[in-house]
Amino acid sequence: MSPLAKDAVIKFGSFVVTSQVFHTTPLSYALVNLKPLLPGHVLVSPRRVVPRFHDLSAAEVQDLFLTVQRVSRMVERVFDATSLNIAIQDGVDAGQSVPHVHAHIIPRKREDLADKGGTDAIYGMMNGEEGDLGGQLRERDGKEKEQGQRIRFPAVDADESRKPRSEEVMVQEAEWLADEMAKDEVGGPEV
Amino acid sequence: MSPLAKDAVIKFGSFVVTSQVFHTTPLSYALVNLKPLLPGHVLVSPRRVVPRFHDLSAAEVQDLFLTVQRVSRMVERVFDATSLNIAIQDGVDAGQSVPHVHAHIIPRKREDLADKGGTDAIYGMMNGEEGDLGGQLRERDGKEKEQGQRIRFPAVDADESRKPRSEEVMVQEAEWLADEMAKDEVGGPEV
Numbered sequence: 001m002s003p004l005a006k007d008a009v010i011k012f013g014s015f016v017v018t019s020q021v022f023h024t025t026p027l028s029y030a031l032v033n034l035k036p037l038l039p040g041h042v043l044v045s046p047r048r049v050v051p052r053f054h055d056l057s058a059a060e061v062q063d064l065f066l067t068v069q070r071v072s073r074m075v076e077r078v079f080d081a082t083s084l085n086i087a088i089q090d091g092v093d094a095g096q097s098v099p100h101v102h103a104h105i106i107p108r109k110r111e112d113l114a115d116k117g118g119t120d121a122i123y124g125m126m127n128g129e130e131g132d133l134g135g136q137l138r139e140r141d142g143k144e145k146e147q148g149q150r151i152r153f154p155a156v157d158a159d160e161s162r163k164p165r166s167e168e169v170m171v172q173e174a175e176w177l178a179d180e181m182a183k184d185e186v187g188g189p190e191v
Numbered sequence: 192m193s194p195l196a197k198d199a200v201i202k203f204g205s206f207v208v209t210s211q212v213f214h215t216t217p218l219s220y221a222l223v224n225l226k227p228l229l230p231g232h233v234l235v236s237p238r239r240v241v242p243r244f245h246d247l248s249a250a251e252v253q254d255l256f257l258t259v260q261r262v263s264r265m266v267e268r269v270f271d272a273t274s275l276n277i278a279i280q281d282g283v284d285a286g287q288s289v290p291h292v293h294a295h296i297i298p299r300k301r302e303d304l305a306d307k308g309g310t311d312a313i314y315g316m317m318n319g320e321e322g323d324l325g326g327q328l329r330e331r332d333g334k335e336k337e338q339g340q341r342i343r344f345p346a347v348d349a350d351e352s353r354k355p356r357s358e359e360v361m362v363q364e365a366e367w368l369a370d371e372m373a374k375d376e377v378g379g380p381e382v
Contacts, residue, residue, distance in 0.1 A: 083281055
């Protein structure tokens, strides 16, 4: 059972993602990914489904980024990382694929993408087939994949990590990360 | 004269950037770029020089992203854009080149990078020679450019936009953007 199955349904754009959610606040939530680009790649969104960053109230902006900070600290610790990419594609012409504000948090470590072109290959990946959240979620939900909607970078080499993860695997990760968030809250922030 | 020349010196990492600053808040500031990747590409930083996002206090996080939101709204309007890339490279292994937290804000419009590979070419650019803020600032200040410090994407084709801008041009842009920020504050946020 998802750690949050008792709560109301949580939507990411038009998609139900309740079982992928591992942390909620009054105005934000964090979810695991169907196809993480690297281990620990998660998303943080406002609970309110709005497309653009300028649509958020001051309270939503503040809650969202305090949540990003807490989740960032947790994934960096849990996935034994040394750095993080934090990115928002704010609008279609910036590569946004689901019209619901979301911050990508991607834990990084030294030479983690050495075989894919180096540190900054993450950006091509974010925007290739691997990073097309909308397309992935439409496929999962049996919705027809829209053709020609986005200009894409060539997809990186096919490998095992590109297969969508099962519901069971995502629920397990969500439960694990929910526990890890709770540890940070008990222990207080790292200094 | 910079709009903020009367204020104390403002530092971005170890670099003095006072004349590039167009907006300040109690805990944050926004500055124009030496080599913008696209027109209106600006940065927002905490006033306190700390390297990592997790180093920021809750008050700093909140102030930083309310500032990012206000500045984003202004540059999207002034540069006639339709979307924005907002990104933090949080740590060396995520591509950070100046050890001072900074959010990139890059106004985007439809097909603005059609000649460079499409919407998502911005990421390669952020991390190529053009996006290497540390290297650019060291060159400007006559400091030796460190060799082999970062793994870089191949630089995009050389063109006029890659020449570092003069101090005069940056000060003019900072004055202009300071005026535009003031307009938003008078008129209140767009609905």
